[in-house]
Amino acid sequence: MTDRTDTSDDLPTFNSTDDALVLASVSSPAELDLLNDWLRDQRRSHPDANVAVLELPGDEPPPAVVAQLVEELEAGEDRSVVPVRVFWVPAGLPTRVKVVGWLAGRDTYRPPELLQKRILRKDPSRAKVVAGEPATVAELRRQWQDTTVGESPREFARFVLRRASLAIERIEYRLLGPEYKSPRLVKPEMLESSRFREGLVQIPGSSVEEAGKILDELATGWSRFSVDLIPTLSRLIYSRGFEPNIDYDDQQVDAMRQALETHPAVMLWSHRSNLDSAVLAVALQENQLPRANLFAGINMSFGLMGPLLRRSGVIFIRRGTGGSDPLYKYSLKEYVGYLVAKRFNLSWSIEGTRSRTGKMLPPKLGLLSYVADAYLDGRSEDILLQPVSISFDQLHETAEYAAYARGGEKTPEGVGWLYNFIKAQGERNFGKIYVRFPEAVSMAQYLGEPGGEMATDANAKRLALQKMAFEVAWRILGATPINATGLVAALLLTTHNAALTLDQVHHTLQDSLDYLERKQTPMTGSALRLRSTDGVRSALDALSNRHPVTRVDGGRESVWQIAPEQEHEAAFYRNTIIHAFLETSIAELALAYARRAEGDRLEAFWWQAMRLRDLLKFDFYFADSAAFREHLAEEMAWQDDWESHVAAGGEEIDALLHDKRPLMAHAMLRPFFEAYEIVADVLRDAPSEIEEKELTNRALGVGRQYVAQTRVRSNESVSALLFATARQVAADQHLLEPGDDLAARRKAFLTELRGILDDMDWVHVMSSRQFTEREMRSRSRSNGHTARAQTLDG
Secondary structure, three states: OEOOOOEOOEOOOOOOOOEEEEEEEOOOHHHHHHHHHHHHHHHHHOOOOEEEEEEOOOOOOOHHHHHHHHHHHOOOOOOEEEEEEEEEOOOOOOHHHHHHHHHOOOOOOOOOHHHHHHHHHHOHHHEEEEEOEOEEHHHHHHHHHHHEOOOOHHHHHHHHHHHHHHHHHHHHHHHHOHHHOOOOOHHHHHHOEHHHHHHHOOOOOOOHHHHHHHHHHHOOOEOHHHHHHHHHHHHHHHOOOEOOOOEOOHHHHHHHHHHHOOOOEEEEEOOOOOOHHHHHHHHHHHOOOOOOEEEEEHHHOOOOHHHHHHOEOEEEEOHHHHOOOHHHHHHHHHHHHHHHHOOOOEEEEOOOOOOOOOOOOOOOOHHHHHHHHHHHOOOOOOOEEEEEEEEEOOOOOHHHHHHHHOOOOOOOOOHHHHHHHHHHHOOOOOEOEEEEOOOOEEHHHHHOOOOOHHHOOHHHHHHHHHHHHHHHHHHHHHHOOEOHHHHHHHHHHOOOOOOEEHHHHHHHHHHHHHHHHHOOOOEOHHHHHHHOHHHHHHHHHHHOOOOOEEEEOOOOOOEEEEOHHHHHHHHHHHHOOHHHHHHHHHHHHHHHHHHHOOOOHHHHHHHHHHHHHHHOOOOOOOOOHHHHHHHHHHHHOOOOOHHHHHHHOOHHHHHHHHHOOOOOHHHHHHHHHHHHHHHHHHHOOOOOOOOHHHHHHHHHHHHHHHHHOOOOOOHHHOOHHHHHHHHHHHHHOOOOOOOOOHHHHHHHHHHHHHHHHHHHHHHHHHHHHHHHHHHHHHHHHHHHHHHHHHHHHO
């Protein structure tokens, strides 16, 4: 059965010799009247056609109706089957009626039976009959035999009913719009498919019944009302603390809309807040983009949230995609494949969980591998991986993240947690929300043709998946606009609790703004306004509305600082912009290393740059090695003949650093290398295979001591979140494995990290000189203005 739309004014084509069976889904007297009018028009238009009608009351026809359908289907293989249903045009129902119907799982756009006739008397256009294009019994039987394991006539009849229902729903989605498309009848379709059964028998101890329970757990779908309601509720929640209008790039939205017309998509979004999925739902609705089925952790299925979210297109999955349960993994994989084959868009966080540090986490490949398998199996000619950048000026969740950094435990989700989250959302103004849709990544481009090499070579497929995922993340980072919050937080963190005046913050930020403009990095309006002192004051006031910036008044002028206890919160904002300054920061550290190196200093520069890239690979995204070298060469191209200056070493490298604007390594990377250093220090006398929790606890203790002794610069380096990555770095250096020379290698690693921090200190010295020179120029200009004013007064 294929798609078409038919009403009494737009009749399907029945030839005079047609023998047609109309499967009519009607469930009220008003709908039956509409059906009879439609049938009269059909028979009047085609008097020689033999049109039989089988009424299908409700979603699940009773056994007697199924038995009657069996008889009708045996009447002839050339007989046409035409599904029809009454379509109610959305309008007029009170919200309270829709809510009650939605909670009960009913179609909330269909008026209650008691009101239907009255509604049609006032406005006959509110309802019409829609029909799918006919399919012959022979065609349907061939589909049934090719795709299912069914054998009995009753199973064939139920297959025809499912085909009819899906055909009509496709018509309705065309009338309503693509955002109303929802997966239905997934469980019976999958359980009766030959494909699913063939894989099921390969799993020891599996059964159709157990697979059915898993599919019930995964089942989702949304009513038409929920498509409207959920974005409305989402907007109400986030607008308690944010400006209601989300900031978009209209060109990106238009390009995405065109791309989604041709291929199904997986929307992979950055994840820094529990608001992200709510924001995406609003963004899709506001831009009239197709909805996406959202994958979420089953921990979010609590209380009424579970059923409500399920009816809003959310698919709840177990942590780690089912752990060691092969039946769950198989069922989930096939569920994903079914949705892909039916062209449903999917959505989840590419990072798998919220970033508690502000920077993007490494991509998770579990669900993405299932999508890749569906593509390689030929279930779609291509699948688009659509990057989605969601960013915020500020978040109330940074206080929670700061607690995690200090070693706190995650608060379990529940009704109380949800109440506190919504309440905190309304405590103050958190600024704006920004959503960007950079160009999609084609799965076909990375995996080749379906059924090709990647389908049989697991290693090649995994490598391609990693490249795809990193490309998506790279595009998310490239599209995420730099905001004023991150720039101001980064600057104030470098002062180590010392306060700055408005003018000091203003003139120090200008080099960073020049750099971002030179690199054509996207910036928010708040960042662009930092060119003026009024814009800087607005940013400082926004950050000092509570935390993390403290404003000190009562003196000759106001000054702003970040107190030690607020450094973790401020670091979150700073970390959201590091990607824009990462490569230039590495170039600075490589210059400082070449300055103290012996022998070929240019070679030392490149060696250290690649070494830093390797050490930081667990914390940040990098281009491949060749592209990374090209990027660094571009970073250094601001200085003519820079290579000869590096080769000369000594004062010439100092001159390069002195002239470079801005110097950012100390502002962006110190906390990460200090966290690495603390972990490396703990490892000096730790067991070779120390457990992660014990290592973190020891590092927290040593870190607090070193902060008290000023052996590390700030509290933000003492972070359970950063120590987790530091442990990965140590493991990558084989420092968590037994070995005869383990102690020596651990000591050498600690020495290397301290050398990097010494290089960072030198970059900071150069940056401080730049700051002092700017201060002197600023004072000179100020004194000049004063002298001129005095002359005019005289």
